Structure formats: structure tokens, C-alpha cells
Amino acid sequence: MASASIPVYNSSNNPLENSSSHNASRESLKMELLADCSLLPGEERIIDKDIIYICPFSGALKGKVFITNYRLYFKSADADPAVTLDVPLGAIGRVEKMGGASSRGENSYGLDITCKDMRNLRFALKQEGHSRRDIFDILFKYAFPLSHGLLLFAYLSQEKFEENGWSVYKPMEEFRRQGLPNDKWRVTFINANYELCDTYPTILVVPFKATEEDLRKVCTFRSRGRIPVLSWIHRENQAVICRCSQPLVGMSGKRNKDDERYLDLIREANGTAKLTIYDARPSVNAVANKATGGGYEGDDAYQNAELVFLDIHNIHVMRESLKKLKDIVYPNVEESHWLSSLESTHWLEHIKLVISGAIQVADKISGGNSVVVHCSDGWDRTAQLTSLAMLMLDSHYRTLRGFQVLLEKEWISFGHKFANRIGHGDKNHADQDRSPIFVQFIDCVWQMTKQFPTAFEFNERLLVTILDHLFSCRFGTFLFNCESARDTNELRSKTVSLWSLVNSDLSFYQNPFYTPESNRVLYPVASMRHLELWVTYYIRWNPRIRQQQQSPVEQRYIELLALRDEYLKKLEELQLSDSSPNSSHLSNSSTPNATSPTQHITHLHTPF
């Protein structure tokens, strides 16, 4: 938050958060600075210091910074209106010293902070007396606690919420909602101790005919033991989405009868003639993977399956793409040839490929064909594809709680490596395992909400909040790589879930335009003509991008809704006060009336 116009979506502006942390930090209230920023329960002040924030939008600003074990907070001293910054330490990716004790030039000595949320911060300090040493050391230590033997803030937080977010997702309940188990699909507890696959959840749904022994055999032929298991089943046509990792074909083109038979069981389950296997990768990469023991399902081995490559690139390409995007939007939006610059980042192109891949999956399922989706390990592109396809197919996932279930299920429980991809609390900013795969997924969801503004119960605020807390380490939700690691670290008993925050204030995240329509498949248009840059996320730090509390459309709609309720109330009062006791409302409404509201309204949306 780099300007006076306070970006709405900054997590700390959530009124609820402020209220929830109201009881905290009584001892530090003496500090004048704290008056603006209420600490979270469990949050502790570490240091405060006079500093100059070199704001890319309003120039160098004198002020005070203070650092807690959760955040970096800065408030300008003399700018009017005051400029504040409120950055969770988890969002910090890199801290560097800038200039030396002898560097010349104004404000050339200080700190350079690279954030994971599309901004950089520069602070300048006095050159005398190693003034930055203590603040640098503290930032370095608390921004990267895991590299310094400290706990992530989620383990220190004492926050309490009305709702318990950890109870949002119960795998059995979710499978039951889908109508499982049934006579074709069964629930297996073979992975209860993470013995079959240490990156999978404990409860899996597999073909009824596949024995535990079969599963173990298939396990040896799939990368990291991630066997094909059911993610979603279509209620009417019983077509399923299964997810897995690549088969271990290798250079020699190994075959595995058990794996072949197992895939055929999936096909058989709803009597489809051909099973479609979507390999998310470009075919070149799939071929190349043979050299490292991986590969794809060959035609001759899997006779009843067709293989389709979806041409989605790997985590490294995505990382570089987002980096390029940051270069053209922060601090200033590229001025000359904006569109060409945007194209050269390829970010939206990747979004298009992911969405169109998911459309193909959803389309196949609607047509009654079961599909298997995988990439290399089945925890990045695969998660994107299955969860987006499920979002298109199943309106439940488009509700506020349903979306939480979707994330918990397809991303968290199936082992998207959040810890590695985000690098929570880890100082190694150049780690090649980091990649914005989940950010990209949320962007795809945003694109869908843009195209279908009435189909989702949640609003943009939820998506931004999710991304903020993807980095913040305030909640346990996105910590660790897989369920087994979460169990070892007692995550659910020692940390708070993000959904506790969200579900305690649902109305804040509700889309007023939401019109529930069950059984409706949403097909977004995966054309560059309709994809747009998510300006209110990627460019939100720029004060020139107007941050509106609500879009004017939303605002107007809410006003009208309130007005309608007010009028209805008035009308009812009038009716009550003046209706004779024997006149029935029912008969009233059934009597033909030339100007009844129903008739009036149907006129309004008659097309040309």
C-alpha cells in the first residue's frame, strides 16, 4: 500500500481483522504509531526506526517504520494525506542492502525489499553509524523464520474466530455429495498412513473393481506413486475426472499391464468407448521426459485411450512470465506499446492455454466421456486443470463454501507444493522450485468471474484475500507441501485456517449479482479477445489505478436492492394499516392486474 488512496483489498483493511485483534497488544499502545495499526493477537513488536521510504509514486517520504513478527508497517511523518505501508513479512521475498557507507547521492544507502505480491520497497537510512544493520538483520530473520530456526507466524498467532475453517472440507462428506461411493467407485483407506503415496490425501476414491493389490502395483508405475484417482463424477452420465502423475515409461518404452488394466477400469466404469487422457504438457516435453524415466501413455499400450496434449508450459516458464509482467507494471505501467509489452510477457497466453485445456476436459465430461488428467507429477498443471474443469461443471464449487472445498481438495489435499512454490519463510529467493502456479489458477478463476459475473457467489475480494494470505503466513491454510507434512507439523491444531476469517464475515466476500443456477456448465471463452490483465490485483499498488470499494455497477445494484426493500416495507405497512380483515392477500395477487410488477419486469429483459 503505497499511497494515500488506500487499496481496498489490503487484508488489514478488513474491518473484521481489526476488530478481532482489538484485544491485542495493550502494552504497546503507548506507541503513537500503533494507533493506526492494531496488532494481531500473538503479534509482537520487534523494532521501530526513523526511515525514509522511497515511494515510486510520491517520492522520498520521511517517516517511521516498525517491524513485528508478522508485518512491516510504515507511516509517513509529514506527507498529507499520510502514506502508509502494511506488508506482511511473509510477502517479502528478498531483502538486500542498497549502497554502502560511502555511496554518494541522496538516499542511496538503505534497503531494497522485493515482495512476492508484485511490488518492491526501497528504504533509505542515515549513512552514519551502520544505521541499517539492526533493521536489516531483524527483517532478514523474521521475514525468513524457517531459515533461522524460528516458527512461522501462523504458529504464533492467537487469533480466534467464530467459525472454524478447518471443518470446511471433510473428504467423505464431499464424496457423498457427489454420490460416492457407488457400485462402480469405492473409497479406499490404503493411504491412511501415507504408505502408498506420501503426497496424496488419506482418503481416495478408486474403481470398484480395482483391488488394494492392484493399487500397489499401479503405484510402482506412476511418478512418485501418484496413481489415477477420482476427483469428480458427473451425476447423470457418471463420467469422471481422474488425476495422476505421468507413467514411468522411460527411454525403453516400458509397459505395465496393471496400469493399463487400471485405466481400462476407469473407462469401463461408465461404459465409455474411449478414455481420454489429457497430458497437460506440450508433447515435446512429454517426449523429453522419457529420458528421465517418465513419459506418456503410448497408443499401442493403451488401446482404449486417446491421448491429448494441452501444451501448457512448466513452472519455470510461468515464473519468468510473471516476472516479466511485474517489470512492465511496477512501479509504472509501461507507457509506449503497452499491448505489445503485455503480449511479450506471455502471461495471458498461458492463462488462455490453461483455461482452454480445462474447457476441453469439461466438454469431454459433459459428453459422457471419462478423462484422466496428468502432467509430470500431477500437482501443478494437473491441479489447475481439474479444479478449473470442476468449477465449470459443478455449480457447488462456485459458491463461497464450495470454492473453499475445491481449493482444500484439489490443491491442498492433493499436494500442490505450496511450501516450495511460494517459499514460505525461506530465504532462498532464487529457489528454482518457486513458481506462481496457484496465482495463475486464481487469475483463471478471476477471468471466469469476469466472463460470468452472476455465476459466482464470491467476489473479487475473496480472490485477492486468498492471494494475500497465500504469502502472509498468518493462516495455516497454504502452509506445507502435502497432508503428511501437515499432520507431522500438527498444522490443524496449532494454526488458524484462512476460512475461519472468511466464513466469519461472509457478506464481505459475497457477490450481490450471484444467481444460483445448478446443473449449468459454464464455458468461458478462451480467446485473447476476452482475457484481460487483472489490473486490480497486479497493478493495485499504483495509485493511478482507481481502487474502488465497489464497482459502480455493484454499488448501484446494492442501492437499488435497499430501495426495493424499503419500498416493499412501506407498501406492506400501508397494506396492513388499510386492509380490511377479510381480504386475503393470496386472492389479491391472483386477480389480474394490468400493472403488476411481474408483468412490468418481464418487459424489461425482452431482447430485440
Added chain:
Amino acid sequence: MIIHCKDLRVFQFSLSFSKEEDAKKIFQGIVHHCLEPKSLRCLFAFSYCENTSYPEVQRKKQTVMFDSVEDWIQDMKRTKGNCRVVSENSNFELSPKLPQFFIVPSNVSDEDLTKYQGKGLPMWCWSHHSGCALFKTASIPLVQEDNVPQTYMEKMLTAVAHNHLYSVKTEDLSDTLPAVQDILLSYNKFKQFFLIDNTTEFWMSDMKWFSSLDNCGWLDIIRQCLQKAVEVVECLEKENTNVLIMEEGGSDLCCVVSSLVQLMLDPYYRTLLGFQSLVQKEWVAGGHAFLDRSNHLHLKDKAESQSPVFLLFLECVWQLQQQHGPAFQFSETYLTVLSDSVHVPVFTTFLFNNDSHRDNILRAESPHTQRSPLNCPTVWDWSVQFDCKAQDLFTNPLYSEKPKQDTSVRKSYRPKHLRQLSLPSSAFKTPPKKGFFKDEADNLKKILGVKRLSRWMLSPSSESPQTSSSVREFYEAWQTKPLDYHGLLLPCLDGPSIRVWMQRYLRWIHDVQILGGGPVAMLSKVSEILGEVQELQRQLDRHGCTLTSNHKGARPRAKTASVIAARSSVRLSSSFPFVTSRNWLFKPAIPTSLLQSLMVTGMAGNLADREDDGGGPESLV
């Protein structure tokens, strides 16, 4: 046979089952009526009007046509302008190029009116509440040997300066904005992206969409026009300087910029009738050569004067409307329909080059010679094209109507609020303070006049970086204030903010239609509720009446009925209302030619070949 329409529809007909002769006839018939040169009299409008008895509409409640002195006087009074209304040209005696009626600075003499066929004559457009005003003119080509035009120009400038506080800024749009030919070139490239006759081609072009858009320059031209308008707004609003914009001809970019300035400054023009009046004032009466610019007659020698200048204006309006929806009473659909109507050769609005041209033709074509001119509909008679229900779609459900009492206090309230905007001026001299004595000012006027004129002679390109940064400052200062939809509106000109007019350009392309989605999904919900609220209001009003009279009257239970109605919202597509729901293919459009994307591999270097979680020695090179 493939037909490309001007509203970007593409039709394909197979002629394989028709006789060769018939096919030829059909083809030639279409070519003859659409593409071959013809005279104005052959246009459909004339056969249409002769055969249709068209009722004269009562003008009073309608669009102000600016075809009478009263209209001009009224508009000047409305803006509290203080200039001279000229009616000497009512029979086009001064110049056929000038409007029948117009307004000039009060210091312009009778003699001045007759010179240079109206070129160089500052035509009043609009007065700011501070008293300064916007004028436009056709520039006089400077002749080397004779400096009479220059002295005349100086005189005219002084007259403009005299209008308010002896300050004037001039802006030669021919130097700073693209030429009409460039506008045409750019638009021709741009529209090709939407004239799609096969799906494969469409998806092929999809990957390069952004750079193609960028290269055709259309969005950049839109941005430049908006930016120029903001510069002029800044002069009027911040500096309170009179502004004279000029260009050769004075009826193309002058019209674009002056209308945009008025839209940004004056909320009246953001109402439906206000907007139509603005088009009448600046474009129709203002003498924009609609006939030549749209080349209805397909004349070869007029081909180079063809240019979508009016469309460019509508594009700019659309950008403003996208950014500040609730400020406009008319909808996106209205703008789209208006842009289509330019090509319907029925409306007098878009058929002629100027007032005298229209007058001549309509009189000559009149069946009753020497009596009244031929009575043709204007485009504003929307009932000619659309029924009432369709016309409902012209209004913007988001429009936040101005509270009634505001109209009266506007004068006293707005200046105060807006003057806070004033920033330390960097690019211009602050205008002299109020309270100067007349004779003192007369001296000043001379000095200023010369000074400003020399400024005007300078090439403006040298100061363009400065102006663009000053525009940005102006925008930022405006942005920090609370947004008032009935006050000054400025567009954001940053790259991501200037966008493609989706409804106009994508409406016919099946593959990009979002079934059940698009902004229309939201807007239809808003209008639904709006309808309910209005109905309830009516009921309450009626109720109020019946209550006081005799405690009787129909009281339908509104609640349940309306709730059900709201739920069963009709499923529209993003192309609504242009494409009606036919039998929808329930198949999603799956992008073809995804293989193209493999080109990314080359660009991303060896990253693309690497393993996701390789990193170790086994990873590929």
C-alpha cells in the same frame, strides 16, 4: 459469395445451387447498389421519404437541433456565455461552409464575418462557468507574400481573448493529432481483426491479438484524442483561459475534441437528449462533412476524403462511458446503434456535408417545388428503426440521476468544489486576476495577444512531453478528489484503461460469445431491480392517493411475484441485444491452432525444456 458489412457482420452465401445467370445478377445487384459510384439523389433516403408520409415530430421535447437562432441563444444562455449570435448566414450569404446560425466572440465585427469564407472565424462551442470559453475555427493557410491573414488571425485571437480575462490558448490540431487519412488507415487495419469469415483464421490470429491491436494504432489514436481533450479541459478548468482549437477545415478533429471537452465538463451532454444535441451542435450544424467522410456515394475521387472521424468520436465516448458508467444516461448499446446508423442512408443527420448542402438538396428534392423542403427523418427519430422496447435498451440502468435541487445550485456549488483542484501551474502563465480596469486591460490585451500568437506559431511538438506530464498531474489531482458523476469527468489514459469496444466489434463473432455471461448479465439484473423499484414507487404513489381518497384500490402482493421474476432471469449472451438466442450450440468454442503456442518454447529458452521439479543432475539440458 462473402459479404463484409460496415457494422462488421460477415455473411457467406453459397451460390452453387443457383443458376450462373442468377448468381451474376445477385452479385451485380449488390455491387451496383452498394459499391458503385452514384449520385446523392439515388440514395435510398429519397425514395424512402417520397413514399413514406412521415409525421412531423413535436420538436420541443426532443433533441435540440441547432437549426434556429433560438436554439443557439438558449444554449449560450444555459452556459452563461456572453458572445454574439450571428444570423446573417441564414441564407448562406456569408459562406456556404458556415452554419446557418452560429456564435462568435462579441468583438468580432460585421466586416470580419465576410472575410476568407468563414475561415479563421472563431466559432463559439461552449462557455465554462468561469466565463472562459471554447472556440473552434478552420485555420487559414498562411500565404507567404501576403500577411493579411496573419493580421486577421491576430485580430480574431484578440477577439477570443477579449471574451474573458484577455487570455487565450490556441491549439492547432492538424499538428498534434493524426490526419484524417491516417485515421482511416488505422481503422481499416483495425476492423480487419473482426471481419472473420472462418474460425481457423480467427484462432490463428488470437495469439498475436495484443500486438496486432497495438500495431494498427487505433487505440492510440483514441488515446491521443482523449488526451488532447483533457489538455483543453485543463486550460478551461484550471487556467480559466479561453481556448481556440483549429485545424484545416475546422470540422473533423475540432468536432471530436470540442465535443469530448463538453462531455467531460458538462453533465447535460451526458444525458441522452443532451448528447444528441451535442452531436447536432458540433457535428451536424458544425459542418462535419458526413457525406464525404462516410462516402455513401462510393465516388472514386472522394475515396481519400473518407474517414471514420465520427466513429472515432463515439469510440472516445465509449471509453469515457466504460470508465465512468453512472455518469451517462445512455448505454453502450445506444452508442453501438448510433455508430451503425451512420451507414443507414436514410437519415438527414448523416447524409450531408453541411447546412447549406442539406438545405439545397432537400429543397431541390421536394415534391412540392418552392414550398417546403423534403421532410426526411433524422437519426434521432429512433422509432423509425426501433420499437419502444428496443429503445429501452438505450438508457443506462447505472445512470445516477442528479438530485433535483442540484440544478439550481449548480452555479454556486460547482466552481467552489472544483477550484480546489487548482495546482501550481507549471506550463502556463496564471491568468491576470479579476478586477482589472478596462483600459488597463486593453494594453495588456495587446501584449498578451502578440505573445500568445507567437506561442501559437511555435511548433507544439517541442512542448509535448511537458504537456503530457502536466495532463497526468491534472488527472492525478482530479483523481484524489471524490468522484462526482455530475461534475468534471476525466478519463484514465494508462495502457490498460483504453480498451476495445467489445460490444461493437465482437458482437457477430460466434466463437467469442459468452453464453449467459458478459457485462450484460450484470446490467440486466440492475435493470430488473430498477424496474421493480420504479413499479413499487408507482404503487406507493398510487397508494398514497387512494389512501387519502377512499381507502380502496388494488393492492397486489408485490413481494413474492417480484422475487420469482428476479430469479428467472433470461439467459442472455454477451452479444445481447444484437444476437438473439437461436438454437445455441451447447459446445464450447475450443481454440484451435494451439500448436502455435509452441513458439513460446523458443522464446523462453531452455526453461521450457526443464523438468518442473528436476533441478538435480537428472534434469534435461
